[in-house]
Amino acid sequence: MSRIDAWRAAAETKMRSPKSWWRFAAPKEFFWLTGKLVPWFGWAAVLLAVVGLYAAFFVAPSDFRQGEVYRVIYIHVPAAWMSMIIYLAMAFWGIVGLTLNTRVSFILAHALAPTGALWCFVALWTGALWGKPTWGTYWAWDARMTSQLLLMFLYLGYIALVRSIEDPRRADRAGAILAIVGSINVPIIYFSVQWWNTLHQGASVSLTKAPSMATVMLVTMLIMTFAAWSYSIAVALARARSMVLLREAHTDWAQKAAAAMVAKREAEKE
């Protein structure tokens, strides 16, 4: 038995034990746990976003150079962070899935992809809207912007690949391989784009902010970042839940869970 097989066997034992945290790798347990977690993260996202947006618009002072327009930073920066973290999370779940053979890990990777692509798009869009008044252009071939655009293409490639494979097992694993290859390439892309840009155009546009931010601004930014995290977790888990139900549709528990959800919705209607 190779080392990885031994490791897998040990992980499987842990997943079966009712006391270990690993049991949530089983679809049924995962479904139960995320059912509890999604509302918490969802409400946390709403509350944090309300507080964060209020602080961003009414509490944080205006920037002495950029005036009011800088306030887009409170959405732009968390969005850019999330888009990068989510890609790494996808690669992480891909590695977990490929090494431990856990189906839920692959489902998590699938569920994260649309949210990551959305954040990528938000970061690019808000960046363009911010760029026009401050630099006079919607787009510049700045290293960060170009890398962000390529990251968007990587997300779209992942989603397109996974969607066009009908066999779920192959879709899971092919997606995981692509996410891993992509995550190795993300730093290479960033480095190469930086090299290309600095050598040929000079730093005509620099995104580097003033070295120190006011505390109010920093706190607001952190609140918005936590809001973005909570939203992403809530949405990805909710999406993963329906994917789990769909995949496990042949099992008894999934049919019961689906029936319970339908009954609850009917009751709410009346």
Next chain:
Amino acid sequence: MIALFLAVLRREALLAWRSRADTLVALTFFVIVATLFPFGVGTDERLLRTIAPGILWVTALLAVLLTLPRLFEHDWRDGTLEQLLLSAEPAPVWLGAKLLAHWVTTAVPLAVLAPLLALLYDVEPVVYGWLPVTLLLGTPMLTLIGAVGAALTLGLRASGLLLALLVLPLFVPVLIFGVDAVTSARDGAPFAAQLALLAGGSLAATALAPWGCAAALRLAVE
């Protein structure tokens, strides 16, 4: 192990020779697309001279992309791929031979042809020498990354388009360093670092890509 490597290499070389029309199609594509640009941007000699390295690199990259779908397609259809995956030797051995043969029969002709196309753009003399060198150093990385993409999309609907979507973003660093090496050489700037990065990237891809490729092929034949 070496016997298998050589056997696959011989087989691939023979297949490439017998279906040499495929290679010619990719080369013709390279020539035609490279001649389209002056129609698009006009015939200002200075402009053409400036953009020539970039255009020839992008066009070569697209020609490589065009050859990728047939990398595993035939072997997958007639069952050879399955037999190869069942062999006792590690998959990267025969994959290495296959990819080497593919690179020699598709990318090397592009590199040889590139200086001739550069003539159309009336480039500086130094470009004729360095353009093929950068292509030879950079295209292994394109073929290797592309092979992982070809394996991932093997047998899917619209696999050619999907393949382009998957691998083109990953080709960007190769393009950047390849063009940058040529233009630096032209402008008299140092460019050894770019060549080293191209070669290093190709070596790293040689070490890593066959494993990813093998894993993806196993999924495709399951």
